Amino acid sequence: MIRKMQLPLQTMNLVLGFMVWVIISALIPFMKEDIQIPAEKLAILTAIPVVLGSVLRIPFGYYANVFGARIVFSVSFVLLLFPVFYISAASTFTDLVIGGLFLGIGGAVFSVGVTSLPKYYPKERHGLVNGVYGIGNLGTAITTFAAPVIATQVGWSLTVKLYLVLLLIFIALNILFGDRKEVKVKTPIMDEIKAVYKSDKLWLFSLFYFLTFGSFVAFTVYLPNFLVSHFALEKVDAGMRTAGFIALATFMRPVGGWLGDKFKPLILLMGIFLGLTLSGILLAFSPSIGLYTVGSLTIAVCAGLGNGVIFKLVPQYFNKQAGTVNGIVSMMGGLGGFFPPLMLSMIYSMTGQYSIGFMALSQVALASLILVIWMYYQDRLVMSSKVFRYTGQGILVTDSKGRIRSVNPAFTKLTGYAEDEVVGHKPSILKSGRQSKPFYEEMWRTIRETGQWQGEIWNRRKNGEEYLEFLTINAVKDDSGEVVHYVGLFSDISIS
Structure with a gap:
């Protein structure tokens, strides 16, 4: 019974972790009314949780193997109680920076589930399982849309305190229903890193996830403002379209994992990066709202599918070091969610349009397509060599x-x-x-x-x-x- 509960429990853990991760960015408009936040430091304030939440994924993935998901999730939520409470009482910009730094723990828990959950299922279902777990990305959308609504009724400080209640509930759930008998893997972390850091596949998977997850986050961040400023849509309409983008990309993730179980994952990645390449080219030419919608939704589908397929590949190639590799790959994805939005903003401030950014997306996707094709034929050569040798x-x-x-x-x-x-x-x-x-x-x-x-x-x-x-x-x-x-x-x- 406990084993069957791990997928829903850990998926909800991820939802909560991501909800906490983005508290500051969701409530900045309300915090600015009470706290003086320099305009030029807004990007820094929102970036701090993202960067730390990405870097911490390496040790979190490793310790998920050493101690098990029950311990790591429980400890993570206990630790999050302190920055959440601190932020709820913040009165200065420095307070928000300090609290935001430790909110990164909420984003780091991603690598716990992708390391733990495959232990409970056969290899042919790993893609689907990690894809379902990835639905926890919706936590960012929940906070982004729900927190401001609540804050208008009770204020931002009390809204933040409500997260303390959720954290306490999930600490109890993990202690009661987390798996005490999860299989543990105790290899020194430096030994695992030394065993994988020279692998070209590790860095290729990191690049691929940097692109797919980065595309998802970049569009999530920039779509609301762009749809209002470029197409003169109402804010509510732009918000609903952005919500549709997030939902489509998120629910495509388990579909990508399921497809990765049924078909050759590298062949699927070829189609995904071809779709991203063509969509980037289409959007670079600033089409009408109809074609723009087609391009954006295609990116949502491809990014979601890609996120699911990539975490099917990791345990397939790195079975013994899955925790550390999951941490490194997901770290690069988190950084991919940080840099593209900054790049789009910088390009827009310099040129007044996003075309160069979209063309850069298409070229990186094209390069990734070429690398996937190279990987596919390299695998075939390696297989032929092993058959010949053994x-x-x-x-x-x-x-x-x-x-x-x-x-x-x-x-x-x-x-x-x-x-x-x-x-x-x-x-x-x-x-x-x-x-x-x-x-x-x-x-x-x-x-x-x-x-x-x-x-x-x-x-x-x-x-x-x-x-x-x-x-x-x-x-x-x-x-x-x-x-x-x-x-x-x-x-x-x-x-x-």
């Missing part, structure tokens, strides 16, 4: 003239010849002398006519021992139909 059958590859270019370890085990002893020689080095010349002439005639030959043949090991093998030879041709390689696969049947 298969139990002996394999030798020759050029079109019949000279050996490569052999696998099974070849060495079966024949006694090391690779450097046979490369450059012809397979005749293995001849036993039992087959006649017409036998080999007939074998090669068949290969030239059909591209394949198989049958039994006697060969000799390095130590002189003769053995009977079952041999298959295939001709490998290029696009023009010319033979470029011959591949021989054989197994010893003299002892069977």
Whole structure:
């Protein structure tokens, strides 16, 4: 029963963490009435929780493996009680900075669930599970839209204090219903970092999440003001459209995870980044409200799907270091939610439009598309290499003239010849002398006519021992139909 409760419990934990994370940015208009906040420092005030909430995701992901989600969530919410109460009594800009610094804990809890929840489900469901957990992103939307409404009735200070009640409730829920028997992984954090930091896939996943989550946050931040200023929409209409964008992107996240379970995730990412590329180009040309809506909703779909697919890939490639890698990737996503809005604001202040920003989005998405294609074919090459190296059958590859270019370890085990002893020689080095010349002439005639030959043949090991093998030879041709390689696969049947 406790195990089945972890997905809904941890998802609601994330909702609450994200609700607390954005308290200041949601209530700044009300706080400014009582606290003097310099206009040039508004960006700093809203950025502090985002940056710390991103950086802390690395240790939070690691400690979720060491102590379990129950402990990390409970401790996190206990710690959040102090900055939330401090902010509710704030009277200066410095108070808000200090309180906002520790609100980052609310954003950092994201890496706890993506590390813990896959332990409860088979690999083929990890994408869907992490996608459902990602719905907790709605916490930012809940605070953004609900906190101001409440503040107009009871004031911003009391509104902030209401979060204390929620935190106390969830501390109790985690203590009572958190899993005390969660599987723990206790590897020193520096050992995990050393094991993964050189991996190109770690940094590629970080880039991809930086782009997908960054796109989601950037549009969430800038859409309300842009729709009012550029298309002269009413504030309520702009807010509803932005809410639609947030909801669509958020609910696409579990869909992306589910699709990642059913299909090849890298193929899905190709489609996602192609969609982001085309949408960025479309928006860069400042289209009508209709086309602008199409472009924005396409970005919502692609960003949401991408967020879900990426966290399907992490445990697939980093099973033993999932906690640390989840922390690093989600940290980069959090930073991706910080920098694009600043970049859009800076570009708009310099040029009076967002076109350059949208074109930059399309180019980064295009670069990501190329990198995903490269990853896909690299994976195929690695797989082919592993099959070649670890298969139990002996394999030798020759050029079109019949000279050996490569052999696998099974070849060495079966024949006694090391690779450097046979490369450059012809397979005749293995001849036993039992087959006649017409036998080999007939074998090669068949290969030239059909591209394949198989049958039994006697060969000799390095130590002189003769053995009977079952041999298959295939001709490998290029696009023009010319033979470029011959591949021989054989197994010893003299002892069977």
